[in-house]
Amino acid sequence: MKTNSTLTNWLTDPLRPKLLLVLLLLSIGLYAQQPGKTIAGQVVDETDKPLPGVTVKVKGTSVATSTDENGKYAIKVNTVQDILTFSMLGMTVQEIPVGAKTALDVKLLPDSRALEDVVVVGYGTSSKKDVTGAVTSVTPDEFNGGVISTPSQLLQGKVAGLNITKSGNPNENGAIILRGPSSLRRGAQEPLYVIDGVPAASID
Structure with missing residues (x-):
């Protein structure tokens, strides 16, 4: 009888839901403070050809990397709210939320407007579409x-x-x-x- 009474008091205690809520919030806080994760993938063009030299950056931070000769990259993010930006001369910029992803493949499309822009080179200016080297x-x-x-x-x-x-x-x-x-x-x-x-x- 005493055991049943103790169990009943434990279940009907008005502070019980509040205590459980506090424990839940603490668990969420500890999870949010866990180290970030690494996002890896490949960047290709509209013909599915790998794109080397694409800049991959965590938006709003200085964390950045670039794709290798096979268009592959790996970058570390801190939170699921982070956004990755993919940019390259002559291509449209893409911004993709990280979310729960750990692998992210991206296809960049040509930006015809960017190719009409003018860039400064060693001996003057030139149209971006006429520049064959990296600037x-x-x-x-x-x-x-x-x-x-x-x-x-x-x-x-x-x-x-x-x-x-x-x-x-x-x-x-x-x-x-x-x-x-x-x-x-x-x-x-x-x-x-x-x-x-x-x-x-x-x-x-």
Whole structure:
């Protein structure tokens, strides 16, 4: 009899639903604080051909990556509310909510309007549809802040494929290699600098 009475009191306790609600909210909070997940997939064009060099970015953050030669990518997100943006020169930008996905394949379509835009190249301007190489523009507003001792530090992490190897001298620019060891100058492995329309040996 005493056991049945105790069970009845436990079930009819008016605080019981509130306690269960608190436990449920705590469980949801702990789940929301769990580490993010990795989204992987492939980006192709309208003919299902893999697209290398597509920028994949978590919208509103600095987290980004690019697709490899097979159009494949992997990027880490923090929450299911994150949105991935897929962008490439001459293609329409796609924004896709992550949700519960762990795999996400994307098809990018040509953007005919973007091909009519004008881009700045080394010796002037050119239409995007006539540019066969990769062009990356970095505005002064996008430069790195903080204490900068060399011009190359302004571009660190701002251009895809740009590798800057620092030297032992903090006041000296490191070696700059853009998209591999190919060179526009004999005996060097650095890009060609054009400053105010004039080719320069370096940006020091």
